[in-house]
Amino acid sequence: MDKISLGKSSVDTTYFYGGVTGGGAYGPGICEKVVGISASGKLTVKRLPFHDNRSGSKRSGSLDYELTGDGVYRAYAYADSNRSEGPEFFFELEGYALKELNRQELDERLRALSPDSFAIAEHAQRKVARRRELLPVVQAEVHDFAAAGERLEVTKVDVDDQLQLSRLTVTRYQSCGHFDEISVNTMNQLITHLSAPSLPCTYCEAHAEKMRAADETIKRLQDTASAKNLPTLSGSPRQIKWALEIRDNFWQKNPGNPLLKRATTAKYWIENRESLK
């Protein structure tokens, strides 16, 4: 009788014997019949009847799956030694002959079992492989179009059914560190997009505008203070703005207080704001 040994598990023309080892840590594994493949590339399988020949504690013995006639079978998570589980394993039963199937032989069987969905799944796989293959090629090409200080990183490429580039997404890192994303259908579109006169970074622009507004506010407050014959304050723009408000309130209640002329750091006014009311 034909038999294939998988270390602590094995298969003959009647049963797949899923051994349990490592005190129950490994095995018994799963054996099932492969009846086809779906269009998304997932195997369609059928469960097999089994005989539980494990010990009462299930820490030794084996779970024996009964093969249900000719066909393709898959086994996985079975114990192949006392300390490990073996890799996914495909085999074929034909009459009294048992044969391990390699990837190519398995594909031949799957193509025969589900011709239509196998073709779809195969094509989808080819597209994935093509995308993976194109990414570094497109990246190398795109790299050359970066302006000074810019970095272009291709994050995604798509291919059509003819396996030609149909879409690419590029992240453009500007010299300031901000970035934007460009999605186009062709390399030419990307070049056109990148050739457009580059606008200043919108994030940096917005930030600069905010800083300008803050500076103006501080200048106005400092001017008002000078008009009252009070010294300007030192500190960060945010601190100065806050401190000037605190000092102004204090000035309204204590116009002649010597602190008004002596305390010239924003920090002082902020830290003592509670006692300066």
Ligand SMILES: [Zn+2]
């Ligand atoms: Zn920026």
